[in-house]
Amino acid sequence: MCGIVGIARLGERPLPDAFVLRRMMSTIQYRGPDDSGEFLSDDVQLGVVRLSIQDPKNGAQPVFSCSGESVAVYNGEVYNAHALRQRLLRDGHRIGSQCDSELLPHLYEEHGIEMVNELRGMFAFSIWDNREKRLFFARDRMGIKPLYYARMNDFLLFASEVKAIIASGMIDPEIDLDSLDDLFSMSYPCPPRTMFKEILEIPPAHILNVRTQTREVAKVRYWESPTPPAGSHSRISRAEAAEELRSLLRLRVYDHTMADSPVAAYLSGGLDSSAICGLMKEVYGDPPETFTVSFESAAYDEYPNALEVVEFLDSPNHVLHCGARMAEDLERMVWHTELPLQFPLALPMIALAGLAKTNGYPVVLSGDGADELMGGYDCFRGDKMRRMLDRPGLRFLRPLVYRQLYKWLQMPEGAVDGIIENQLSARQIQQNYGGIIPPWYDVWTTVGVDRQRLLGFSGRLIRDVREAPVGFSDLLPSDIGRMHPLDAGIALEQRTRLPAWILLIGDRASMAEGVEARVPFLDQDVVEFMASMPPSFKMQGLQEKAILRQCTSSLMPKSTNIRQKRPFFTPIREWFFSESEPEFVRDELSPERLRATGLFDPGLVAAYRREIRVVPERSLMRNRLEWTLFLILQTQIMQRLFVEARCLKSPLPPMAI
Structure with a gap:
C-alpha cells in the first residue's frame, strides 16, 4: 500500500522544481513509511511513498514497461496478480519482482487503457505513456483506495490525499461552500466534490484519460454493478445461495490474506467482522489475531459482544480502551480524514490501527462493505x-x-x-x-x-x-x-456514502499508522453475486443481511448471528462539550475565531454551546446539537490546517523523504 502524487504539464510553462513534488510526497509519508521513489521528465513528475507488503526487497516504484516508454505509480492490492504475472511471463514480458505494481505498465502495453478490466482488487494508479503523451488514471470499482486531482490552466495535479495537492503551493485552497451545505445534511460532500474548491475525486470504477499536448481530460466509467431489473434476479434457491456465498467468501478471504507480512483482523462483535474472523479460522485452521475497541461508557461499548466471539473462536485478542483523553487527538484526526465527521469514529480507528502495527501486523481484514451490499442499516x-x-x-x-x-x-x-x-x-x-x-x-x-441561519448568516x-x-x-x-426499491437504495449507497464516508474513514484511519486494511466483502465477485440475489435474500421481513446470517451461522455464536446491527457510535458531548471540555474547543469556537473564519454564525454557535449543556440526554435535539457542534469544530480546524496554513504545518512529527 502506498501514497502517490504527481504533476503533469498541460501548457507551455515548465514544471516546477522537483522540490515541489517531494514536498507533496512528504505530506503523506505516513502512507508509505518504508520507501519512496520519483520519476521526473519535462512532461510529468510522478512520486510514490511505499508501504512494503508484497516482496519488500524488490518492489521499488515507479515501475516501467519493457520498452521504458510507460511508467506507473500505484497504491493498492491486486488479488489476481499471480495469474496475471504468469500470463505476462508466457507472453514474453520481463518481470523481476513478485509485486503487483510491476504488472501495471506491462498490462498497459498489452491492453492499453482496457487493462483496468483485468484487475481484481483495490487500487488507484497513474500511468504515463511517453509515446502517446497520455497520463492515465484508474480507481477500483468500489472506491476502496482514494485518488484526487485538480486541473489548472497549465498543470494537472493528483495525489492519494487532498493535502498533498494543497501542499504543492500551486493551488489556493478554499472551502467549497456547496460541500459545506452537503456536510450539514448528507454528512459528506456530494461526490466527486471534496471539501475544497477545484479539487475533485476520481470516482470509483472510473478512468481519467489526460492528453497533455491537447489538454484533453476525459472521464469514463469502466464498470457498473450488474443489478438486474425488479423481478429478474437469480432463480437460485435460498439454500443454494447461502452455500455459494459461503464458498465465495471463503475464497476471497483466502485471497485477501495473501501477503509477505502477518495478517490480523478487526473484530467489533457484530455480524460482519465476526464472519470475516470465522472465515479466516475456517480457511487456515487457526483463529486470526484480533483487535477490538472498548469504551469506558457502557452506552458505547461493544466489547462484551466481541468477547463472545473471541471465546468462540479462541482468538488471541488485543483491546484498545478508549476514553475522553482521545479528544486531544482531534486535530490529527481532521488532518488525516480531510473531512469533518458526524461522529469521531476515526479517533479509535486510528488508534486501533496503531495497536495492530505495534503488535507486528501491517495488514488487517475488516468487515466493512457488507451493509452496503445487503441493506444492513x-x-x-x-x-x-x-x-x-x-x-x-x-x-x-x-x-x-x-x-x-x-x-x-x-x-x-x-x-x-x-x-x-x-x-x-x-x-x-x-x-x-x-x-x-x-x-x-x-x-x-x-x-x-x-441550518439555513447557521450557514447563511452572511x-x-x-x-x-x-x-x-x-x-x-x-x-x-x-x-x-x-x-427493486431495496436494490435502488443499495445502488445509490454504493455510489455515495460507501466511498465518500465509510471507505474514506477506513483508508485514512489505517494508513495514518501505515496499516493496510483489506475488505473481502467488497471483492468484485462478491459484489456482483449479491447484486444478482433477490431482495428477500438481503432483507427477509425486517431482518437485514438474511443470507449472510444463514451462510455464516456455524462460524460464530448464535447470539452474534441473530443480534440486530448496532451502529458504531462514539461519545461527542462527553468528550468535547462537557464542563471539562478541552481548551482547543473553546479556542476554535470562540466568537473571534468564528468571525475570522467567516463560515458560521457566531451567535448561533454560542447558543448551541449553552443549550447542549441542558438539553435532555435521550432526545433528538441532544443528538442534533452534538452533530452540529462537532461538525463546526472540525470545519474550524480544517480551515486552519488546510486553508490558512496550506498544509505546510502538519500536526504530525516530521518524516524524512
Whole structure:
C-alpha cells in the first residue's frame, strides 16, 4: 500500500522544481513509511511513498514497461496478480519482482487503457505513456483506495490525499461552500466534490484519460454493478445461495490474506467482522489475531459482544480502551480524514490501527462493505416500512406504527415526528431526488440545527435539504427506475456514502499508522453475486443481511448471528462539550475565531454551546446539537490546517523523504 502524487504539464510553462513534488510526497509519508521513489521528465513528475507488503526487497516504484516508454505509480492490492504475472511471463514480458505494481505498465502495453478490466482488487494508479503523451488514471470499482486531482490552466495535479495537492503551493485552497451545505445534511460532500474548491475525486470504477499536448481530460466509467431489473434476479434457491456465498467468501478471504507480512483482523462483535474472523479460522485452521475497541461508557461499548466471539473462536485478542483523553487527538484526526465527521469514529480507528502495527501486523481484514451490499442499516428497514405503510388503507396507521416501533427501538424523543413529516412529503422528495428517496434522507434532515441561519448568516443562499445536492443526479444509475426499491437504495449507497464516508474513514484511519486494511466483502465477485440475489435474500421481513446470517451461522455464536446491527457510535458531548471540555474547543469556537473564519454564525454557535449543556440526554435535539457542534469544530480546524496554513504545518512529527 502506498501514497502517490504527481504533476503533469498541460501548457507551455515548465514544471516546477522537483522540490515541489517531494514536498507533496512528504505530506503523506505516513502512507508509505518504508520507501519512496520519483520519476521526473519535462512532461510529468510522478512520486510514490511505499508501504512494503508484497516482496519488500524488490518492489521499488515507479515501475516501467519493457520498452521504458510507460511508467506507473500505484497504491493498492491486486488479488489476481499471480495469474496475471504468469500470463505476462508466457507472453514474453520481463518481470523481476513478485509485486503487483510491476504488472501495471506491462498490462498497459498489452491492453492499453482496457487493462483496468483485468484487475481484481483495490487500487488507484497513474500511468504515463511517453509515446502517446497520455497520463492515465484508474480507481477500483468500489472506491476502496482514494485518488484526487485538480486541473489548472497549465498543470494537472493528483495525489492519494487532498493535502498533498494543497501542499504543492500551486493551488489556493478554499472551502467549497456547496460541500459545506452537503456536510450539514448528507454528512459528506456530494461526490466527486471534496471539501475544497477545484479539487475533485476520481470516482470509483472510473478512468481519467489526460492528453497533455491537447489538454484533453476525459472521464469514463469502466464498470457498473450488474443489478438486474425488479423481478429478474437469480432463480437460485435460498439454500443454494447461502452455500455459494459461503464458498465465495471463503475464497476471497483466502485471497485477501495473501501477503509477505502477518495478517490480523478487526473484530467489533457484530455480524460482519465476526464472519470475516470465522472465515479466516475456517480457511487456515487457526483463529486470526484480533483487535477490538472498548469504551469506558457502557452506552458505547461493544466489547462484551466481541468477547463472545473471541471465546468462540479462541482468538488471541488485543483491546484498545478508549476514553475522553482521545479528544486531544482531534486535530490529527481532521488532518488525516480531510473531512469533518458526524461522529469521531476515526479517533479509535486510528488508534486501533496503531495497536495492530505495534503488535507486528501491517495488514488487517475488516468487515466493512457488507451493509452496503445487503441493506444492513436501519434506514433500509425504515424505507421498507415506509413503502408498506404507503399502501391504500394503511396510511392512517403510520403515526401509530412508527411511534410504537421507535419506542421499542428506544429511538430518541422527537425522532418519529420528523420521519412522519417526511412520509407526508415523500412524493415530492422522490421527485426532487430523481425518482428515489435516498435511504439516509431522514438523517439528512436532522444533521444541522437551524441550518439555513447557521450557514447563511452572511446572506448566502443555502440549499434546502429537500432539494438534491449539486451533482446528485449524475450519481444515479441510468436504470435505477427499473430496480427493486431495496436494490435502488443499495445502488445509490454504493455510489455515495460507501466511498465518500465509510471507505474514506477506513483508508485514512489505517494508513495514518501505515496499516493496510483489506475488505473481502467488497471483492468484485462478491459484489456482483449479491447484486444478482433477490431482495428477500438481503432483507427477509425486517431482518437485514438474511443470507449472510444463514451462510455464516456455524462460524460464530448464535447470539452474534441473530443480534440486530448496532451502529458504531462514539461519545461527542462527553468528550468535547462537557464542563471539562478541552481548551482547543473553546479556542476554535470562540466568537473571534468564528468571525475570522467567516463560515458560521457566531451567535448561533454560542447558543448551541449553552443549550447542549441542558438539553435532555435521550432526545433528538441532544443528538442534533452534538452533530452540529462537532461538525463546526472540525470545519474550524480544517480551515486552519488546510486553508490558512496550506498544509505546510502538519500536526504530525516530521518524516524524512
